[in-house]
Amino acid sequence: MVGQPRSVALVAIDWGTTTARAYWLDQGGGIVGERSAALGVQKIEGGRFREALATLVGGDIPAGTPFIACGMIGSRQGWLEAPYLACPTDFVAMAGALAHLPDVPLAIVPGLICRDADGVPDVMRGEETQVFGALDNTASRQLVVLPGTHSKWVLVDRGGIETFSTFMTGELYAVLREHSILGRLAATGADAAAFDRGTRASLRDGAGLSHDVFSARTLALTAELAPEGVADYLSGLLLGAEVAAGRRWIEGHSAQDLSVTLIGDSMLCNRYQRALAAADISAAGGPSDAAALGLWRIAVHAGIVR
Numbered sequence: 001m002v003g004q005p006r007s008v009a010l011v012a013i014d015w016g017t018t019t020a021r022a023y024w025l026d027q028g029g030g031i032v033g034e035r036s037a038a039l040g041v042q043k044i045e046g047g048r049f050r051e052a053l054a055t056l057v058g059g060d061i062p063a064g065t066p067f068i069a070c071g072m073i074g075s076r077q078g079w080l081e082a083p084y085l086a087c088p089t090d091f092v093a094m095a096g097a098l099a100h101l102p103d104v105p106l107a108i109v110p111g112l113i114c115r116d117a118d119g120v121p122d123v124m125r126g127e128e129t130q131v132f133g134a135l136d137n138t139a140s141r142q143l144v145v146l147p148g149t150h151s152k153w154v155l156v157d158r159g160g161i162e163t164f165s166t167f168m169t170g171e172l173y174a175v176l177r178e179h180s181i182l183g184r185l186a187a188t189g190a191d192a193a194a195f196d197r198g199t200r201a202s203l204r205d206g207a208g209l210s211h212d213v214f215s216a217r218t219l220a221l222t223a224e225l226a227p228e229g230v231a232d233y234l235s236g237l238l239l240g241a242e243v244a245a246g247r248r249w250i251e252g253h254s255a256q257d258l259s260v261t262l263i264g265d266s267m268l269c270n271r272y273q274r275a276l277a278a279a280d281i282s283a284a285g286g287p288s289d290a291a292a293l294g295l296w297r298i299a300v301h302a303g304i305v306r
Contacts, residue, residue, distance in 0.1 A: 008032065008065050010305045011057060012295035015073035016040050016126060022056050023292040029300075031292055041072040049079040050104065068299045070109040070291065071126035074099060079106075084113035084123055090160030091132065095302035109298060114163045117252075122166050126291075127152045130263050131161060133294030134286040143250060143258040144286065145276075147268045149174075153246045155253055165249050167242045173235060176213065182234060185220040189228025195271070198236025199278045202244060209241045239275040247279055261286040 010025045018040035024033035039052045053067075074082035082099035089112060098107040111125030127146045131154050134144055144154040149170035155162045177183045201212050216234045219225035225233055250256050260276060260283035262269040269285055276283045287293060299305045 010296060010299055011065055011067045012292050012299070013053075013056070013067065013069040013071075013073070014126065014129070014291040014295070015069045015071040015078075017042050017072045020052070020056050020073075021291075023289075023295070025292065025296055025305075027305075029293070029296040031289060034292075041075065041078050047079075049073070053104070053106070065105075066299070066304045067104070067106040068098075068109065068295050068302075068304060069106060070129035070295060074108040074110060075125055078108075080108055082108045082110040084125075085110045087112055087114040087164070088160060088162045091297065091301040093160070094128075094132065094298055098298075098302055107299070107302065107304060109295070112161060112164070116165070122164060124152055124154075124164060124166065127154070128161060129294035129298065130290040131156060131294070132297055133290035133292065134261055134263055135160075135297075136261075141255065141258060142261060143255055144261045144263060145246070145272060145283070147262065147264045147272045151242060153249060155250070155255055163253070165246070167245065169238050169242045173238050176234060177231065182213070182216050182230065185217060185227060186230035186234075187227035189226075189231075191226065191229035191232045192274075194225060194229030195232040195236040195274070196278065198233040198238075199240035199243075199275045200236075202237050202240025203279055209237065212237050212241075235271070236275070239272065240278070243275050243279045243281070247281065259283065263287070263290050 007026045008024045009027045012023045012025055014021045019036060020039040021036040022034060023031050026032050037056050039056055044052050073079050080099050080101055085093060085097045097110045100107050109129050111123055112128045113121055113123050115121050130146060131144050135156060136142060137158050140157055142156045144156055146152040151167045151169045152164055154164040216230055220230055260281055262272055262283050263286040273283045
């Protein structure tokens with residue numbers, strides 16, 4: 001844990017699939033302590049969430065301190081399901097849709113659902129809180145991208161989230177690396193030029209991802225791509241395909257002139273920034289503590305803290 005909790009007004013928890021991170025927040029919403037543990041929803045057996053919470057926060061929390069959590073803890077596999085809230089939504093709607101445990105002072109943030117032009121649903125759970133933490137009240141409209149296993153492109157305004165789109169880029173990369181012939185060709189190493197080459201291949205007009213992915217094999221077989229560059233080339237192909245699809249998505253929402261705010265792991269965000277730049281889309285990093293700030297803002301709107 002960083003620091004020793006003092007004057008704690010709220011305990012905010014980003015409770016995901018594999019990991020839970022707790023933040024101790026003071027009366028001004030400042031982080032005065034934090035702790036992370038491998039206590040994600042998938043790691044908890046027999047519904048022992050109360051025990052997991054006690055392990056996560058220990059005995060450092062004064063009696064009567066409220067808790068708020070976001071992420072997979074509110075899924076059907078979590079402690080208490082917080083049903084998806086339809087977009088567009090804002091702080092007021094989010095605060096009003098919190099799910100409350102009957103015997104623990106814990107409020108759980110709902111996930112969000114939206115539908116595309118064909119009525120196909122898309123969902124998020126956890127990322128919405130990071131977006132609410134990153135909202136810039138001075139901007140009328142913003143575009144937030146959250147890289148990860150299931151990358152999210154989110155269109156927001158100063159009042160909340162308009163809509164979003166999900167890309168399974170991270171999961172596809174893991175599957176191809178671990179369960180396809182491409183992984184056998186890849187050697188440990190880093191190759192920025194191979195990444196850029198893959199990105200350009202996916203961004204070019206008429207490119208087809210399933211065709212381009214096979215080129216990671218053929219280029220390696222013909223010694224035109226070093227084994228150390230296969231993984232980065234494949235990463236570039238997948239990110240380029242996501243950026244190309246994301247660009248079409250934002251054009252469909254008349255948001256092509258917006259710069260991107262990136263939220264997530266710094267190394268992954270740097271990779272996305274590089275791919276976005278290849279598509280002439282400017283991007284900058286958002287706050288590193290977006291989840292904690294988002295939980296604080298939602299708690300304030302819900303009257304949990306003042």
